[in-house]
Each structure stands twice: as structure tokens, then as C-alpha cells.
Amino acid sequence: MTKRALLSMLLLVPLAAHAATTPSVTLHGATFSTEFATDDATRELGLMNRKELAAGHSMLFVFPDDEPRSFWMKNTLIPLDILYFGKDRKLVSMQLNVPPCKADPCATYPSDGMARYVLELPAGTAARLGLKIGEPLTIDGDPGTVR
Template sequence: MLRRAASIALLFVTHGAYAVTAPSVTLHGTTFSTEFATDDASRELGLMNRTELAADHSMLFVFVDDEPRAFWMKNTLIPLDILYFNKDRQLVSMQLNAQPCKADPCAIYPSGGQYARYVLELKAGTAGKLGLKLGETLTIEGDPGTVR
């Protein structure tokens, strides 16, 4: 009986630890589950071909260097808010309500010359609902292996 109780306790501890390390980001006091895009292939695919994005979900693009970034919406089917963060995870630029692109040429959504290491995509309208301002800090939970 004692062994079974220990096994059940271990099961709860293990699952509880997993819940703590599940990938998420927090911005302006709101936490979003997230997917990490940390290599060229995952960054290129991004949120393409998805028909919906839950209001509490996001995708975080992680780069190893700091430079001006630009995103496009080719084959992305849902409008997005695209938020650019520097190496210190401070919000430096926003492209709000970026629209899907079905045919070339697609609009480019740049970081406005600002250097960015992290780019967060959220459902369009989220930044406005949160009242985001430049300088906000992004908190990242979970380890995709390259988050710096």
C-alpha cells in the first residue's frame, strides 16, 4: 500500500512539474500558451495554413542574433498582431492586424528598423485589448533549447 501511495504522489509531482514548464509567455500580466519557432524550418512555417488561433495561444519566434526583422503573411489564413522584442525582451515595435496574403506580392511587416531577437504572434486585436505600449517586457517560460 505504501508503494502505491508513493507512486501516486510521484505521478502528481511529475505532472505538476510538467505544467510549470509548459511553454508560455506572459505580457502585460496575461499569459499565453506558446509554440516556439527556433530554427529556420519552424520560423519559415510559422502559423501558415492554420484556420484559427485561440485567444490564449501564441507563437514565439526566437533568433540567435539581434537585427531588424520583417515578416509576411504568405499562406497565413488568420489576421495577427506581430510584436517585436529586443534581446532584453522589451517591446520595440508592433505591427497590428496584419492581414492574410493569398497571392503575391504579399505585404511585408517590418520591425521599423528596430533590432529584434524575439517576435511574438498573437490573434489580431490582442495587443489593443491588452493596451500594450512600447517598452513592455516579455516573460518566457519553458525551454525550447535556444531561448537566451
């Protein structure tokens, strides 16, 4: 094996390892890279002050228990689909095309049932996928923080 080929392989291994560990979620056959919000600080910050959320990307909020959840769009600059999932990772509720909050007080967007996971996607994604209540969510990556 030439030095050049060996060097190329050594450079590609870390990239492949990174790709294999990138957190993702799969919903209705579509996979999205995701950021996890698993503690109070990251859940509170969420997607605030971001100017975009690219297609194929998401944020997954993971809570330690099941209860009715309510989200708001304070300081969130982009419209979102907010999807609520129970402890069994089945879709229990959707708030679609939620607009950014332009002035206080900001509206809240509650779940229609008990939720442990909340997935935020770019607005219009749920409609594009044809999501229905009961859809399963698959979560890959970041073991140890996903319950």
C-alpha cells in the same frame, strides 16, 4: 493511503509536471502558452496553414542576433498581431491586425527597430492589453533554446 488515492496521485503527478514545463510568455500581466520557433525550419513555417490561434496562445520566434525583422503572411490563414522585441526583451515595434495574404505577392510587415524576438498573437490582443513600446516580455520554458 488507499490504493485508489495512490493511483489518483500517480496519475496527477505527470499532468502537474507537464503543466509546469509548458512554455509560456507573459506580457503586460497576461500569460500566453507559446510555441517556440528557434531554427530556420520552424521560423519559416511559423503559423502557416493553421485555421485558428486560440486566445491565450502564441508563437515566439527566437533569432540568434538582433537586426530589423520583416514578416509576411504567406499561407497564414488567420489575422495576427506581430510584436517585435529587442535583445533586452522590450517591445520595439508592433504590426497590429495583420490580415492573411490572399494572393501573391504578399505584403511584408517590418519592425521599426532591431529585434531578436518576435511574438505572434491573435489579432486584437495587443489593443485589448493596451500595449505600448517598451513593454517587457517574460519568457518561461524551453531553456537552452531561448537566448
